[in-house]
Amino acid sequence: MGADARDKRSPSLLSRLIGTQRPPWVVAVICLLLILAPIVAAWLDGLLDVFFAQNLWRLAVLPAVVIIYILVVTPIMERAEAGVVEAFRLLVVMDDDDFDQFVQEATRSNPVATSIAFGLGAAFGLVAGFSWLSHSTAFWLKLYLSLSAGLMFGLLGWATYAALAGTRLAREVHRQPLRFDILDTRPFEPIGRQSLLIALVFVGGIALSIAFGLALGGTYDWQNWLMYVVLLFVPFLVFFLNMRDTHRVLSTEKKKQLEEVQLSIRAASRTLMERLAENESTGTLGADINALVAYEERLKTARTWPYNTSMLRTLFVSVVVPAGAAVGGIISDMLF
Known part of the structure; x- marks a missing residue:
């Protein structure tokens, strides 16, 4: 390695x-x-x-x-x-x-x-x-x-x-x-960071296009602005598309483990009810079911996208950059 x-x-x-x-x-x-x-x-x-x-x-x-x-x-x-x-x-x-x-x-x-x-x-x-x-x-x-x-x-x-x-x-x-452990998706976070980087590269490209390209077609041309507004959604699209394979793998594993634990809960619950009906000792079945239910709840909250809140926040904030570049372009157009 x-x-x-x-x-x-x-x-x-x-x-x-x-x-x-x-x-x-x-x-x-x-x-x-x-x-x-x-x-x-x-x-x-x-x-x-x-x-x-x-x-x-x-x-x-x-x-x-x-x-x-x-x-x-x-x-x-x-x-x-x-x-x-x-x-x-x-x-x-x-x-x-x-x-x-x-x-x-x-x-x-x-x-x-x-x-x-x-x-x-x-x-x-x-x-x-x-x-x-x-x-x-x-x-x-x-x-x-x-x-x-x-x-x-x-x-x-x-x-x-x-x-x-x-x-x-x-x-x-x-x-x-x-x-991998579905409850620990940190090993997949490099994919999330790469996706963020690709999205930021698109943001930078859009900012450069606004700063140097608007003067070519007219700063106050609404068609140009409509195009750039649409382009602002591209970084978000790229961000999630780059992680779609990882999301598919994590979602499949999460669904598989949820089905397995829910099957175990149902089986243990049936056994518990049968023993109670027969006045037999339930042993540790109650504790086992509680543990399985707790595990099920943890599985339900498991993330299937390899990004964290900080990455998403960075992406949202970065989209403001092209807007700032646009304002700079207007000011530059007025001054020069």
């Missing part, structure tokens, strides 16, 4: 490039270069004043901000998935070597599918980025927007494919024989 679960997974080339934990200074340099690139492009086109005066900076910086966001959150997501794998190492009825082999097979990615996902996203981004300033003569800024949008949508395409492929591991591991 000493091996790191991350070493036992089979990530794609993009996962290894993006999901690798880097020194803070390297991340800072990459972020600085991405932010400076559109400013340099505007300067080369001689449009630096217009760039800031007409809100072009929001449009130009959007791809850089999204790329930076992906670079920052991907290693965090990788660590969360590794924590889930290690948690299941203790739950799955399987020795370490077999479990490592199982994880490798379940996480093996299709390089062709990964390349297609990235390529389709990049192709869309190249076209979309070029169309953003289609009527402008700003050569360098148009070139930057096309390339940066291509990279942004390529990474988003890869991330979408990776997220869909990642569900395979969760699905397969929940199908294995598991050993």
Whole structure:
């Protein structure tokens, strides 16, 4: 059990490039270069004043901000998935070597599918980025927007494919024989923490979209606001969907144990009544029934979702962030 679960997974080339934990200074340099690139492009086109005066900076910086966001959150997501794998190492009825082999097979990615996902996203981004300033003569800024949008949508395409492929591991591991106590669901809480993290990543993405994207379609356009209000429900949906397999396993086990204890209560109660009718000694039957009833009550209160109140509270509070970003966008739109 000493091996790191991350070493036992089979990530794609993009996962290894993006999901690798880097020194803070390297991340800072990459972020600085991405932010400076559109400013340099505007300067080369001689449009630096217009760039800031007409809100072009929001449009130009959007791809850089999204790329930076992906670079920052991907290693965090990788660590969360590794924590889930290690948690299941203790739950799955399987020795370490077999479990490592199982994880490798379940996480093996299709390089062709990964390349297609990235390529389709990049192709869309190249076209979309070029169309953003289609009527402008700003050569360098148009070139930057096309390339940066291509990279942004390529990474988003890869991330979408990776997220869909990642569900395979969760699905397969929940199908294995598991050993756990239904009254103690703490071993499953890493799944709850991972679900919270995924939901928070969505919240962050929505906040960035509001902060940098509203200016593109109009801050006061009610259709945009309607779309973002609907999007605010997405983190909650993602939070619970990511835990659905765990919920199914826990619910099945809870139902099974409840049926067993209720069957035992009925059998013991019949025996008790028969002995009372025959004026026979009931022995410890009364105490046994009381113990079974108490156990039944504990089973009824057993949780079947691997999250705690703190996680849910964090999710609720975090949804306020996009609202704050929206207000900031309105203020920025008024000032600049």
